[in-house]
Amino acid sequence: MxxxxxxxxxxxxxxxxxxxxxxxxxxxxxxxxxxxxxxxxxxxxxxxxxxxxxxxYEIPEPSTLEGILELRRYDMMCEGKDLAKTLGISNEELQTIIDGDHWPDISLLKVIREKLDIPADITLAHM
The missing domain is CATH 4.10.860 (DNA Excision Repair, Uvrb; Chain A)
Structure with a gap:
């Protein structure tokens, strides 16, 4: 056919x-x-x-950790709770990071970098 x-x-x-x-x-x-x-x-x-x-229309890649987390969530076609599970944190903690109300600790930044393939310079800027 x-x-x-x-x-x-x-x-x-x-x-x-x-x-x-x-x-x-x-x-x-x-x-x-x-x-x-x-x-x-x-x-x-x-x-x-x-x-x-x-x-x-060129849309630049986000340069903040918060923006990159949102983009990765979108790319993975998952909800926040699924991304939080991938990172081993609660959905509430993830949301406070995305909202900019909470800075992740060094161990979480390492997990974020490894699990979501986020460049080290972005994660290091949040230390």
Whole structure:
């Protein structure tokens, strides 16, 4: 069977705006009324939109421990409690670190660096 996945490419702002309108029109339909083909179109259009946006809007990596913890949590597609479990701390302690209300001790910084592959210069800045 032939692969019928639509392919979209956005190369300028006009194409970007037009594709956003198309996605919006398809998404206005009730999910139960959306066909598999329309779902594939939505996904393909969204991927093209995201690729274009990533090519023109550079988002710098976070430079703070708090920001990097949030990014790693997002990258791991997990909740705070799961990240806390990975680090061997309570969810409450993790949240106080992310909020900037509590500084992790040296042993926790070592665990954070090793388990989440955070550069040593970031963790050392929080000692």
């Amino acid at each position: 032939e692969n019928l996945t639509p392919n979209y490419k956005v190369t300028n702002d006009d194409e970007h705006a037009a594709l956003i309108q198309k996605v919006g029109a398809l998404m206005e339909k009730d999910e139960a009324d959306t066909t598999a083909e329309e779902n594939a179109q939505i996904r393909a259009m969204a991927e093209a939109i995201m690729a274009y946006e990533q090519s023109i």
